[in-house]
Amino acid sequence: MKVIITGAAGFIGSNLASRLVASNFDVIGIDNLTYGNLRNIDHLKGNPKFNFVFGDITNPFILNTYHADVIVHLASQKIPRYSNALRTLDENNLMLRNIVRKCVSDQSRMLFASTSDVYGKNPNVPFNEESDLVMGPTKIKRWAYALSKIFAEQYIIGCNDEYGINYTIMRFFGSYGINQNLTWWGGPQSVFIGKALKREPMEIHGDGQQTRTFTYVDDTVEGIFRCITNESAINEIFNIGTEASAEISISDLAALIWNLIHPDEEPMLTFIPYESFGRYEDVMRRVPDIEKIKSKLGYQPVVSLNNGLKRTIEWQKQIPAE
Numbered sequence: 001m002k003v004i005i006t007g008a009a010g011f012i013g014s015n016l017a018s019r020l021v022a023s024n025f026d027v028i029g030i031d032n033l034t035y036g037n038l039r040n041i042d043h044l045k046g047n048p049k050f051n052f053v054f055g056d057i058t059n060p061f062i063l064n065t066y067h068a069d070v071i072v073h074l075a076s077q078k079i080p081r082y083s084n085a086l087r088t089l090d091e092n093n094l095m096l097r098n099i100v101r102k103c104v105s106d107q108s109r110m111l112f113a114s115t116s117d118v119y120g121k122n123p124n125v126p127f128n129e130e131s132d133l134v135m136g137p138t139k140i141k142r143w144a145y146a147l148s149k150i151f152a153e154q155y156i157i158g159c160n161d162e163y164g165i166n167y168t169i170m171r172f173f174g175s176y177g178i179n180q181n182l183t184w185w186g187g188p189q190s191v192f193i194g195k196a197l198k199r200e201p202m203e204i205h206g207d208g209q210q211t212r213t214f215t216y217v218d219d220t221v222e223g224i225f226r227c228i229t230n231e232s233a234i235n236e237i238f239n240i241g242t243e244a245s246a247e248i249s250i251s252d253l254a255a256l257i258w259n260l261i262h263p264d265e266e267p268m269l270t271f272i273p274y275e276s277f278g279r280y281e282d283v284m285r286r287v288p289d290i291e292k293i294k295s296k297l298g299y300q301p302v303v304s305l306n307n308g309l310k311r312t313i314e315w316q317k318q319i320p321a322e
């Protein structure tokens with residue numbers, strides 16, 4: 001099977017590329033390296049099963065000469081706190097249209113990277129795939145990311161109705177691990193690890209009582225792999241995350257990371273009020289219900305937060321700080 005991965009030099013894309021190549025798939029990986037890093041795919045250089053293309057998915061011609069059975073569309077702009085709302089809306093939309101058009105013309109199946117952020121402020125956790133998607137006010141720019149993903153989900157389903165393309169929508173919950181971007185772009189783990197390694201205070205946004213469930217990247221990739229290889233994933237939406245029992249507050253995550261690096265020491269934390277990001281809203285609890293992917297695709301996350309963090313810390317010690 002031939003697979004195109006957009007965003008292949010990024011965090012999830014590079015881990016997925018390694019997994020697919022190891023399983024004998026032919027992989028074409030595309031990335032413009034805005035957030036990804038070539039070191040993430042260095043080990044695949046020269047492998048005849050992997051072809052890296054440096055290019056921008058907003059360019060409608062970039063994929064013309066490449067063909068695949070499946071396109072895993074991971075390339076994305078994220079929450080505008082770290083970028084720009086217009087860029088998030090524009091680029092995500094342009095990329096979406098180019099990838100959908102390609103899937104229609106080549107009859108490729110489209111796997112789309114959506115996000116847990118689409119559940120927004122819905123207070124009823126855990127979220128299953130039928131849960132309501134609850135956004136905040138339009139003037140709060142952070143919602144631009146979730147909206148770009150909700151728009152994409154509806155657009156893809158519309159293209160299934162009109163053109164019959166096959167799709168799978170994957171809503172990832174807090175993936176972390178090796179090859180993660182070392183800034184806030186990549187989430188809290190790498191930033192907290194970086195600070196703890198330097199014995200500097202870890203920045204907590206808000207009061208730190210907001211909760212998340214985190215998924216080690218091998219488990220995320222296992223979920224994607226099952227979506228690629230399993231026919232019962234066709235035209236379905238899946239949460240890809242970990243068990244609801246793994247819910248942890250951001251303050252507790254920071255303390256856990258500090259203590260894995262400096263056992264029995266009081267963690268150094270500094271609290272940054274949300275107001276310093278302009279008008280902002282956080283999601284206070286983000287917890288998935290993963291029964292659907294477990295029962296339909298036999299998925300089961302296996303890496304505990306402790307073990308995943310230990311692996312990530314060891315990896316990060318080898319990486320030059322950004």
Ligand SMILES: NC(=O)c1ccc[n+]([C@@H]2O[C@H](COP(=O)([O-])OP(=O)(O)OC[C@H]3O[C@@H](n4cnc5c(N)ncnc54)[C@H](O)[C@@H]3O)[C@@H](O)[C@H]2O)c1
Pocket residue numbers: 006007008009010011012013030031032033034035036037055056057058073074075076077078091095113114115116117171172173174175176181186187
């Ligand atoms: N990491 C998570 O926990 C998480 C959670 C929810 C959803 N997601 C979604 O999963 C996908 C992958 O996330 P990630 O954490 O690996 O992000 P990432 O930023 O590490 O990887 C995305 C890659 O896409 C590339 N890219 C961005 N715009 C591009 C463009 N116009 N043309 C070509 N390449 C481009 C970047 O350079 C980067 O390498 C994204 O769609 C993201 O929204 C991730």
